[in-house]
Amino acid sequence: MKQKIVLSLEQALSLPSATLRFAQLGWRVIRIEAAPSGRGLPGDPNRYIGKHIIDDGDDRRSYFMAPNVGKETIALNLKTEEGRAALHQIIRELDVDIFCCNTLPGRYEQMGIDYETLRTIKPDLIWAGISAMGPDYPGVPGYDPAIQAMSGFMEVTGQEDGPPTLSGIPLVDLKAGDEVYAGVMLGLAERAESGRGKRIDVSMLQAAASWLITTLPLLDFDCDKSEITRCGNEHRKFIPTNAYPTKDGFIYVAIGNDVQWQRMTEIPKFNTLANETRKTNEGRHLERQALYVDIGALTSLYTTDELVDDFMAATIPHARINDVLQVAGLDAIKSKLTMTQLPDGREIQMQPMAVDVEGAVTELGFPPRYGEQTAQVLSEAGYGAEDCAKLQETGAIFCASE
Numbered sequence: 001m002k003q004k005i006v007l008s009l010e011q012a013l014s015l016p017s018a019t020l021r022f023a024q025l026g027w028r029v030i031r032i033e034a035a036p037s038g039r040g041l042p043g044d045p046n047r048y049i050g051k052h053i054i055d056d057g058d059d060r061r062s063y064f065m066a067p068n069v070g071k072e073t074i075a076l077n078l079k080t081e082e083g084r085a086a087l088h089q090i091i092r093e094l095d096v097d098i099f100c101c102n103t104l105p106g107r108y109e110q111m112g113i114d115y116e117t118l119r120t121i122k123p124d125l126i127w128a129g130i131s132a133m134g135p136d137y138p139g140v141p142g143y144d145p146a147i148q149a150m151s152g153f154m155e156v157t158g159q160e161d162g163p164p165t166l167s168g169i170p171l172v173d174l175k176a177g178d179e180v181y182a183g184v185m186l187g188l189a190e191r192a193e194s195g196r197g198k199r200i201d202v203s204m205l206q207a208a209a210s211w212l213i214t215t216l217p218l219l220d221f222d223c224d225k226s227e228i229t230r231c232g233n234e235h236r237k238f239i240p241t242n243a244y245p246t247k248d249g250f251i252y253v254a255i256g257n258d259v260q261w262q263r264m265t266e267i268p269k270f271n272t273l274a275n276e277t278r279k280t281n282e283g284r285h286l287e288r289q290a291l292y293v294d295i296g297a298l299t300s301l302y303t304t305d306e307l308v309d310d311f312m313a314a315t316i317p318h319a320r321i322n323d324v325l326q327v328a329g330l331d332a333i334k335s336k337l338t339m340t341q342l343p344d345g346r347e348i349q350m351q352p353m354a355v356d357v358e359g360a361v362t363e364l365g366f367p368p369r370y371g372e373q374t375a376q377v378l379s380e381a382g383y384g385a386e387d388c389a390k391l392q393e394t395g396a397i398f399c400a401s402e
Contacts, residue, residue, distance in 0.1 A: 003028055004188075006093060008100040009078075009113060011044040013170055014130050014204065015102035016067035017177035022098075022184075023070035024338070024353055026361050031068065031378060033370060034086070035077035035398045042398065043075065043370040054343060059370050066350045069340045072366030074378070075371035075398035082396035084112035086378060091121050093381040098184055102130040105201075106138035115199040125197040126187040128180045134203035142204050150170040151208035156215060159232045175211065176204045178354075228380070239284040240291045243321060244299040251299060254317040257281070263314045269298060269307075337364045371400040377383050 004027040013031070022031045033043035041048050043059070050063030063217045074090075077083040091099065101113055108114035108129070115127040129135075132142020145166055148154050153172070158165030187198035209216070214236075215228045225238055233252070235241035240261075241254045255261050258280055264275040273294055277283040284291060299307060304320055311318040319324070327333060328349065334339045336352035345365060353360060374397055375388050383391075391397040 002095075005094055006030065006098045006100065007094075007096045007109075008032065008098075010100065010102055012046055012173070013067055015100055015180065016046075016174040017174055018128075018130075018180035018184075019071065020067050020069070021177075021181045021354070023317050023364060024360050025357065026359065029071040030090075030373070031036040031073045032078075033073060033075050035075045035083065035371075035395060037077075047370060054086040060367050065340070065367055067346070068367040069338075069350070070361060071367065072373040073368045073371065074126065074374040074376065076374075077396050077398075078111040078113065080394070080396045082197055082391055082394060084390065086381070086383070086397060087112060088121050090377060090381045091118060091125070092235075094377070096122060096125065097188075098126045098128065098193050100128045100130075100180060100184075104139060104141060105129065105131050105135040119197055123197060124191055124195060126184055126191065126200070127197065128187075128202065130180060130182055130202045130205070133205045134201050143202075143262075144173040145178065146207055147172040147204045151205055152212060152215070153208060156228065156230060157315060158230045160230050162230065164230070166224070171211075172204050172208045175207045176202050194401050234288075234292065237281075239281055239286075239288045242292055242295075244292075244296050246299050246302060246304040246307060248303050251311075251319045252305050252319045252321055253295070253311065254319075256317065260316055264311075264316050267310050267314055267316075269310060270295075273298070280316075287363075328357045340366050342366060369400050371398040373380075374399040390397065 004025075005020050006019055006023070006027055006029045008015060008029060009032040010016050010019060015189065016031070019031065020028045036042040041059075044064065045057045046064045046067075048061060048064075050061040052058065053065065054060060078085055078087060090096065099113070099118055101108075103111070103113075109117070118125055118127060131137075132140045132147060148166055148171065149164070151172065154164035154166060157167060160183060182202065183200035183202065187200060190196070190198060193368040205381050218227050235254070238254070238256050241256070243250050243252045253264075255264065259279070261281075261284065264270055273291070277287055278291065286357055308318065310316075322330070328337065333352060336356070338350045339362065340348050340350060341363075353362065375385075378388055378391075378397070379385075385388060388397065388399060
């Protein structure tokens with residue numbers, strides 16, 4: 001079976017997170033970065049974010065690494081006719097299956113990357129683009145924090161009496177990337193039957209709003225404001241789901257039904273919590289603030305380990321509130337971590353794949369230097385060394401020196 005080839009004009013995180021998933025499947029992913037323009041540092045800005053991990057002159061810093069392992073990279077100036085011609089020839093000669101981009105839709109045509117142009121070169125091409133609000137808003141830029149604010153995520157995150165708060169991870173970037181992954185897979189399945197390509201447009205705003213499944217539908221039920229705003233660590237509906245202090249930290253307890261509540265109150269430490277009103281979730285809602293105080297007063301008397309033992313024995317959903325180091329050490333995670341290797345041989349652990357896939361690549365090559373494979377890929381597309389030298393001289397491409 002032919003190896004799938006993905007050509008992706010990408011930067012930041014949303015699209016690189018999607019194409020990383022293709023690289024993990026063993027597909028060939030060639031990322032396109034802009035040729036030097038003389039305005040700022042060349043290529044993906046994320047190359048220059050975070051700690052130096054090789055040497056001070058290397059453009060592969062810590063923040064850039066994980067989303068870009070297992071990929072190749074080329075540098076093209078798509079504002080030039082020669083750069084656009086090179087892109088189109090790569091698609092044709094390498095028989096590219098999927099083209100992706102996360103630039104402003106208003107720039108698609110002028111860069112020669114719009115679906116209509118590329119489908120004339122490769123009729124069965126799967127084309128996927130991520131933008132802030134989709135092609136109907138071609139000039140709107142978007143980054144994860146701004147879309148978290150726009151989509152209501154910040155409004156529903158944080159303490160009830162505190163300010164709107166960002167999520168601790170870039171949820172919208174990763175959601176948009178997963179939608180590209182899913183859309184491409186659907187497109188390939190449809191192409192296998194019809195032989196036709198497909199255009200996929202992912203709006204970061206729409207993708208984020210699709211996750212408002214527990215809040216937005218309540219608007220038509222004359223909901224109380226408290227149902228669709230911040231509520232700290234508690235659950236708006238299932239009481240007394242919340243984070244509670246312990247002698248040595250915190251524990252999260254998630255009570256999802258009345259049977260679980262009954263089992264909790266049968267634990268000797270928590271016998272005093274039971275009363276007639278609290279037998280049902282509706283009754284516990286009436287006493288929720290007092291209940292949170294009562295539970296916190298009891299949990300603070302014991303260590304997290306003691307409480308974990310009790311909740312495990314009673315089959316009560318709960319969790320330690322781990323930091324990232326502790327997550328990496330969990331038995332369920334540490335054997336699933338993906339890996340890369342620095343040029344000096346040091347192994348680096350990275351996040352696990354979202355889902356185990358038979359035959360997946362979990363040890364991926366270190367990200368390439370800016371423009372590292374430009375000459376190689378252009379050679380595959382039929383360009384000779386002299387052609388590349390001329391294109392570099394005109395600024396249409398950039399090839400990294402050996």
